[in-house]
Amino acid sequence: MSTAPAGAAVCADTARATGGGGVTLRLAYYPGCSLHSTGWEFDASTRAVCAALGIELREVPGWTCCGSSSAHTRPGPLARALGLRNLVLAEGTGQEVLVPCAACYNVLKGADAAWRAGEEEAQEAARLVEEGLGRPYRGEVAVRHVLEVLGQPGVLEALRARLKSPWRVPVVPYYGCLLSRPSSQLGCDRPEQPVLMDRVLEAIGAEVRPWSYKTDCCGASLTISHAPVVEVLVNELIKQARRAGAVALVTACPMCHANLDSRQSVTPPMPVLYVTEAVGIALGLPEARRWLGAHLVDARGLLGPPGEMVP
Amino acid sequence: MTLAEEIRERSGQDINSCYQCHKCSGGCPVTFVCDLPLSGLVRALQLGLRDVALASRLVWLCSGCRACFERCPNGIDGARVLDALKAMAKEADRVEDPQVAAFHDAFLGMVRRFGRAYELGMMAEYKLRTGTLTQDVPLGMKMMARRKLRLLPSLAPRRGDLGRLFREGVRYRKRQAGGDLA
Numbered sequence: 001m002s003t004a005p006a007g008a009a010v011c012a013d014t015a016r017a018t019g020g021g022g023v024t025l026r027l028a029y030y031p032g033c034s035l036h037s038t039g040w041e042f043d044a045s046t047r048a049v050c051a052a053l054g055i056e057l058r059e060v061p062g063w064t065c066c067g068s069s070s071a072h073t074r075p076g077p078l079a080r081a082l083g084l085r086n087l088v089l090a091e092g093t094g095q096e097v098l099v100p101c102a103a104c105y106n107v108l109k110g111a112d113a114a115w116r117a118g119e120e121e122a123q124e125a126a127r128l129v130e131e132g133l134g135r136p137y138r139g140e141v142a143v144r145h146v147l148e149v150l151g152q153p154g155v156l157e158a159l160r161a162r163l164k165s166p167w168r169v170p171v172v173p174y175y176g177c178l179l180s181r182p183s184s185q186l187g188c189d190r191p192e193q194p195v196l197m198d199r200v201l202e203a204i205g206a207e208v209r210p211w212s213y214k215t216d217c218c219g220a221s222l223t224i225s226h227a228p229v230v231e232v233l234v235n236e237l238i239k240q241a242r243r244a245g246a247v248a249l250v251t252a253c254p255m256c257h258a259n260l261d262s263r264q265s266v267t268p269p270m271p272v273l274y275v276t277e278a279v280g281i282a283l284g285l286p287e288a289r290r291w292l293g294a295h296l297v298d299a300r301g302l303l304g305p306p307g308e309m310v311p
Numbered sequence: 312m313t314l315a316e317e318i319r320e321r322s323g324q325d326i327n328s329c330y331q332c333h334k335c336s337g338g339c340p341v342t343f344v345c346d347l348p349l350s351g352l353v354r355a356l357q358l359g360l361r362d363v364a365l366a367s368r369l370v371w372l373c374s375g376c377r378a379c380f381e382r383c384p385n386g387i388d389g390a391r392v393l394d395a396l397k398a399m400a401k402e403a404d405r406v407e408d409p410q411v412a413a414f415h416d417a418f419l420g421m422v423r424r425f426g427r428a429y430e431l432g433m434m435a436e437y438k439l440r441t442g443t444l445t446q447d448v449p450l451g452m453k454m455m456a457r458r459k460l461r462l463l464p465s466l467a468p469r470r471g472d473l474g475r476l477f478r479e480g481v482r483y484r485k486r487q488a489g490g491d492l493a
Contacts, residue, residue, distance in 0.1 A: 033428035036427070064426040069375055070415040070419050071422075072375070074419070074480045075481075077480070085473075121483075128476055132471075132473075177377060219341075221374070232343070294457045294459065
């Protein structure tokens with residue numbers, strides 16, 4: 001039995017409808033390492049928004065790092081094995097697993113796709129993981145990014161119904177690399193022009209500005225070894241966001257957020273929000289002030305009612 | 312074995328199918344800091360220029376964004392080719408960018424030990440290896456003040472099986488090179 005419906009992906013045009021109108025979703029939850037540290041506000045806002053929308057999360061017990069931007073540099077089955085190990089654990093927790101981090105999402109979806117395609121390293125990885133955990137990967141868990149969950153018609157409907165105040169802020173949605181590429185493994189039908197975050201932001205009343213940099217790279221882990229390169233890439237993104245008329249960038253990746261928030265050197269600086277933070281503000285969740293307090297570029301000007309918001 | 316064949320064995324990518332359309336280089340975010348763009352590096356591989364390829368900055372500066380793979384008309388995953396070259400450079404003791412290599416080593420070292428990334432430990436190890444002790448210290452302080460860097464690692468429970476996953480790579484590569492994997 002496979003619960004993965006074709007076409008459900010961050011950059012797929014058609015999201016899946018939930019049955020019955022109301023939101024009654026129970027999902028396994030894989031936070032990943034960043035959401036326990038540099039991106040803790042992404043974790044907190046994801047949990048809070050899901051709770052407010054009636055989506056129940058169960059954290060995958062014993063989850064380990066997905067290997068992220070480093071494991072693939074090692075020869076052999078390591079990268080696939082780190083992904084599959086967590087999928088096996090997720091399988092024991094639920095039929096769908098929510099993965100807010102774009103890097104983890106990319107790794108887990110990629111491992112599943114490689115295993116399904118019969119890739120040599122993935123088969124070897126599956127064998128090793130089965131020996132280690134004592135149970136095999138069955139391919140019965142669907143990996144969902146938080147945008148896929150929020151972007152489902154039923155969830156969007158619930159979101160609109162529970163809006164406290166429309167978040168009327170001109171923003172640009174920034175998807176980065178890992179939510180859409182490679183489209184062949186992630187199941188995207190429009191990797192160059194994803195729209196799912198646009199839909200979520202429109203649903204909360206934001207003014208979504210068109211721009212051509214949705215899926216350009218922020219420099220990822222080069223931020224440690226080659227910070228000046230990341231600075232160039234990030235400053236260009238901020239410059240283009242401003243040119244598009246945005247007062248803030250919205251992202252769904254902790255690596256993009258960290259890079260944009262910490263490596264920009266433009267004046268005035270531009271706040272960068274997680275999409276779940278924006279949704280939380282629009283739902284009137286009081287914890288939002290605490291989340292935004294964790295940012296390096298002060299974003300608290302975007303908390304208040306629209307009339308009082310600092311442009 | 313030609314260089315192209317070795318790349319194919321290690322990465323599964325057929326670089327001889329490249330006909331130099333340069334779409335990969337056009338979309339690559341780090342071409343501006345590289346001596347050779349990806350299409351040029353692939354050409355060097357086709358010509359068997361091992362030294363040129365291993366010395367290329369792109370091998371280490373690739374951010375893994377996969378724009379090259381997404382747009383390649385022949386389905387070549389450039390990032391995997393570059394990962395293969397990283398491994399070849401390590402084996403030949405010709406790592407041209409020790410900073411990037413130190414980052415990956417430090418990152419994976421923490422994962423192997425604790426089951427999860429541990430940013431503070433990773434940064435400490437990275438700084439000791441690369442001698443960049445003062446770099447980004449003010450940023451680190453700001454992040455700690457915002458609880459973005461944990462003092463202690465977050466330990467994954469029941470992670471005893473992880474070590475084997477890490478050890479297996481070397482054996483896998485030996486079997487691959489020995490022709491045991493068809």
